[in-house]
Each structure stands twice: as structure tokens, then as C-alpha cells.
Amino acid sequence: MTDFDIGKGKTIGIYALVLGVVYLAFGVIEVFGGAGDIIPGDLFGGFALAVIAATYLNGVKGLFNGEHQGLSFLIGGLFLSAIFGVLYLLLMGADGLMYILGEADEFSVLAGFRPAIGLFFLSLPLAYQAWALTRKVTW
Numbered sequence: 001m002t003d004f005d006i007g008k009g010k011t012i013g014i015y016a017l018v019l020g021v022v023y024l025a026f027g028v029i030e031v032f033g034g035a036g037d038i039i040p041g042d043l044f045g046g047f048a049l050a051v052i053a054a055t056y057l058n059g060v061k062g063l064f065n066g067e068h069q070g071l072s073f074l075i076g077g078l079f080l081s082a083i084f085g086v087l088y089l090l091l092m093g094a095d096g097l098m099y100i101l102g103e104a105d106e107f108s109v110l111a112g113f114r115p116a117i118g119l120f121f122l123s124l125p126l127a128y129q130a131w132a133l134t135r136k137v138t139w
Contacts, residue, residue: 019119024054078127
């Protein structure tokens, strides 16, 4: 028995699968020391990305089958993506503010950019699709 259209579920599931694999790849790279200036080495940030990846990947099978259980993992992954993406955006904004106030000698947007920020923006289309599927659900 399906809870929503399997065709839409497969589309969302493929997007969630790709996003989960990308989150996992960046998480592993961060845990093992980063890749130069592009991806900083951050043990706890990498583990956070791996947890987000696991959340997305756990929901893929349910999404392919059109089940709300898969959709709940997707929504959980979206919340985690938003939390860490917005957190790193705020940190980058704080660094910029410190530069404007004269407390820091230099500020570079690229130096403060973290993979979680870009991945957060990549997850936004899924947020719209999840909202479209859950707006008719009676809680």
C-alpha cells in the first residue's frame, strides 16, 4: 500500500539518494583532514555531515515505495541540513561583521564557505516537494 504517488516518490528518492551520497562524501573528506582550502578538515563537522547523509539515505527505500516513513526521514534530513547550513551562514556573517568592526585583519567569503552551506541550498527543492506531499496529511 502506498501513501503517495510512487512516481513522485521515485523522483524525490533519487534526489535524496544523490544528496545523501554527496553529504557522505563531503563528511568523509572533512573527517580525514579536508582537501586544501576548498574543504576544511573538521572532525565534528564531518560527522555532522555523515549523520545528515545517513538520515537522507535511510529514507530512500521508503520514498521509492511511496511510504510516509521515507518522507519522515527526508524531513528529518531537511531539518538537519537547514540547521547546519544556517549555522555556518551565521558564522560566516559573524566573521564578516568582525572584519567590518575592525576586530579581524581580513575576511574572505571563500575562506568561510563550508560545504554544508552549498548542500543546504541544494536541499531546498526537496523541502518544497516534502511540503507539497505533507500539506494534505492529517496529523
